[in-house]
Amino acid sequence: MQEIVNRAKELLADGTVKRVLGWKAGDLPYNPEPAYFEKEEDFEDFVYNGFCGANLSKYMIEASKLEGKTLVFLKPCDTYSFQQLLKEHRVDRDKAYIIGVGCKGKLDIEKIRGLGIKGIESIEGAEIEDEAETLKIQTFYGEKTCAYKDAMLERCHVCKGKDHMIYDEQIGESKETKDADRFAEVEKIEAMSPEEKFAFFQKELSKCIRCNACRNVCPACSCRKCVFDSNKFDSSQKANVDSFEEKMFHIIRAFHVAGRCTDCGECSRVCPQGIPLHLFNRKFIKDINELYGEYQAGADLEERGPLTSYQFDDAEPGIVAERR
Amino acid sequence: MTNQKKQAELIQEISGVNPLKCMKCGKCSASCPSYNEMDIKPHQFVSYVINEDIESLVKSKSLWKCLSCFACVQRCPRDVKPGKLIDAARQIVERQKGGDYLTADEIPELLDPEIPQQLLVSAFRRYRR
Amino acid sequence: MSIEAKEEFRPKIVAFCCNWCSYAGADLAGSSRLSYSADIKIIRVPCSCRVNPMFILRAFERGADGVIICGCHPGDCHYTSGNYYARRRMTLLFSMLDYIGVESGRTRVEWVSAAEGVKFSQTMHEFVEKIQSLGKNVRLEDLRCRK
């Protein structure tokens, strides 16, 4: 982490960048938050550890409007989002100085809690320099340990790889953390009967409180004004009355980001209700890969997205019924 | 499903070839070094598979005359690969015979260091069940 | 058994037809007096690519039991490529609806040319039968909008 801080200070001092976009420590040991750093003293709060899951790409939309360059730290998976935004002209490459930072898998506090570890005071082993395989957690009830792997975010188990898609310089090593099949969960649902599927999603989605955290954090969901907030479809946001409303919201949201979603997993990470929202996006990604060929949003700047291109012999919509 | 039909489908599955893509240009037969030895000619393989007459194909001389040089595979303008079809037919025969001549464990002992690794691997790949 | 259950089920079906092929195909079905169920109501759109997933979800929300989209055959689009985009969009949307447990028979895409009055009538006939067999759309209906 010190190397990152030193380099950031250097770039601030020599005027290469006007500000730094990174993470600062939160009030608890496990909730760092995205923040700007403009002066050397600001860096006291700077952190980069296992809990810095937040994808900073989306903040670059606003940062692109500011004067001067912004230094932004991007993990390998974040760079896909940045590149996708670049493709859509939402961020300005000339306004960004990208330092690709290493990542050895990010942690999910809910997973730790799920292991029955409560009353957390401090956590050791989440620092990025450690090659620690286990986390040492001080709690009110004494010291607990858990394997780093068991505390990782779902998305890190299906990691896209160690390579940064776009950067000005790189600091730190990354680790391959993929140990699961990206589409296993989707396949499980696909195998269910219609009744089971409906029950599953009704249960999950009934938890939705329409707080819009998923929408606000999503780098693809970056419309100036969401259709659910405008009068263009008579669909202005309102309190949910029944289960269909969230379904509509989440289906349309997933549809609007289909072909653009990099599968960064931020939606599921931030959902306060723990809804596995990535299951919607991944269903579309799986269908796209199977029907129109492998496609990874944000992996390049040129290729047309799967929903803005076509082949003469694409599958017919009837394939949905046939596949069942 | 008749046995013949099943075998025709199996041939397509093993070879990964869609015989319907053939436009009957005959470049395979023109390229074949064993042409004169064959009773069923390379360009005819396709119609035997389409007509599900696998029995004749399997009984033909051609089955064992094909050298697997794959000149036809390389030159076929329609990606039909007659060489792969006949190879698949051979595999069906081998599979029907059943019984492994060798198991994988026995190989190391018999291994002649002169045999190229690739040959072994491809042989296993081809004749595994 | 309630009284409602004895009533014959009359599904509500929305058909989006592109102006150049399918709407004309429906006109031909009409002028050829090829009857199909009155449960089908057609909305004219310039092209199948004009159909927004929002329209389909809204129809279900408001109590439609089935939605069918008709456009020109691939390769024949008046706007050259509209139906290709529609095809991808609808495939993905239908797949998603199926994924969340909506019966896949409630949605359909059919390519009907201006000359295919018979096909139009037959398709509508089949689709109504399918919806009849699936019964009322209870999964996706917004209860507030039911009369």
Added chain:
Amino acid sequence: MQRIGVFVCHCGTNIAATVDVKKVVEMALHEPGVVHAEDYQYMCSEAGQEKIRAAIQEKNLSGIVVCSCSPRMHETTFRGAAERAGLNPYMVEIANIREHCSWIHKDMEEATEKAVILMRAAVAKVNLNTPLKPGESRVTKRALVIGGGIAGIQTALDIADAGYPVDIVEKTPSIGGRMSQLDKTFPTLDCSACILTPKMVEANAHPNINIYTYSEVEKVSGFVGDFTVDIRKKARSVDMSKCTGCGVCQEKCPSKKTPSEFNRGLNNRSAIYTPFAQAIPNVPVIDREACIKFKTGKCGICSKVCQAGAIDYEQEDEIITEKYGAIVVATGFDMIKLDAYDEYAYSQSKDVITSLELERIMNAAGPTGGHLERLSDGKAPKEIVFIQCVGSRCADNRGKSYCSKICCMYTAKHAMLIRDKYPDVNVTVFYIDVRTPGKNFDEFYRRAVEEYGVNYIKGQVGKVIPKPDGKLLVQGADLLDNKQILKEADMVVLAAAIEPNPDVRKIATMLTASIDTNNFLTEAHAKLRPVESPTAGVFLSGVCQGPKDIPETVSQAGAAAVKAIGLLAKDKLLTNPCTAHSDELLCNGCSQCANVCPYGAITYEEKEVNDHGIREVRRIAVVNDALCQGCGACTVTCPSGAMDLQGFSNRQILAEVDAICR
């Protein structure tokens, strides 16, 4: 709130027999916004239209719904009636209660119920209609033809004859194109130059035609009726106004080692050259890459020998900017490269040639003076083999998936010409299928077999093996006799596939004209609009649209010219007002809409917007009304809903959905 009138037509008994029209009228009056409703025997009649006019004026209606036959039938009629009454024609909606209701249902109750729902949907829609006005744009009465082959020449001549000025832009130093390289043409065997040269001369002399040779289109902006085009006139190094075309410079030029493009590299040309003797304009260019003066600064012989003083080493590229109302693309084709077809030994033996090379060899002005001889040793061949479909009809990535269309016929021509001139030469053609649809085409092919004794063998050749003695061993198969053939040949001619000129991709991008995976330009409709590009004002002529022979090319060239003339004859263009519009406060500028627009109607502008007090410059999608055809593909691609389609807006369609599901 709108003031809506509903007019229900009986259509004699066509509607009234199954739909209770009185009931529809009664129900209409309950609908929001409806202030007037009536029925009549025939709404489309004079009297019916008069009723509509009267109601609009008396009740001050702001929108009307006509419940009648299909809008495809009478929408224009009723729009006209509304307009005459002073109502905007786009405030009219039709509820189709005939084709979609009365004609297909027998039960009166059922049909009436449906008619009411269709009426409701139309009322709900018209409630959200807004008056629309067709835009107008002016037409520049000048056409541009890109490409100076037979397609481009014919199109230019036809447009020019109709009285409109035309510019031809040709990349090479002369017009003439592929046809000028041909020796004879099928199926009549007349000499290509004899029929082409007069056309070239005519184009050159035509007062309405202006030819830019050695020039390329560099930039295109604007839209139908009003294109602005930058043309780069490459430096010729010869003053066109002074040159007399005497040819002395070419004769004296010491640099004579550049392969001649015109003769397909079979012989060499000088650094200062005209591609061929009948070139138009008959003014040479200096190939600066080959010229000794440009390479070393020394030489200058051409300047010394030029009596007219036309040589100008200082000349620079010139950019000409011109406005056009219509653009015709006629970029033509080339033969595919045969590098991937090593089995035919094209790169190994000089005696394996393409059919276009054979054209040059057979031509009296060609590298061998028209004598059929082997390029390796100059000997007369006794045995010639033709191989068909080299790179055509290929499913692999070595060749092209399509049939090149012209090869069967030109091969029959070549075979016939050879047998005619050299009866002692044996000619064998290996074919997959012989495709001869066309007037007198099959007869032509049969003559090759029956009268000239050309030996046709069904079966593709597998391999051509050059032998040490200079002969070529052709290994083929006769599928009909079921035997393999080994044939010794002195010369092998490959019917290589044709492909669109590689430059066409660049041009298509500039014109936002769509292009298929084979680089052929896409037509607006495969059957009904085959010479128009989906991009308004752009027309297609010749092989750039798909493989064609000369007669087909010439007829398509004429058709493209007619379409262009039809456009240029107009003073103004009325544009369909049902176009897409982007809400600048909602637009993300993400470019997705432009990706799906088949017409290239969407561009992006950096525009200052005032979003509730926040002033900032944003990248905003802007739709060009003249180009937009109103398909709506962009509206669904737009995630924020910024893009909407006038006349079929999101809210209008949703209102219809709601009305139907009510």
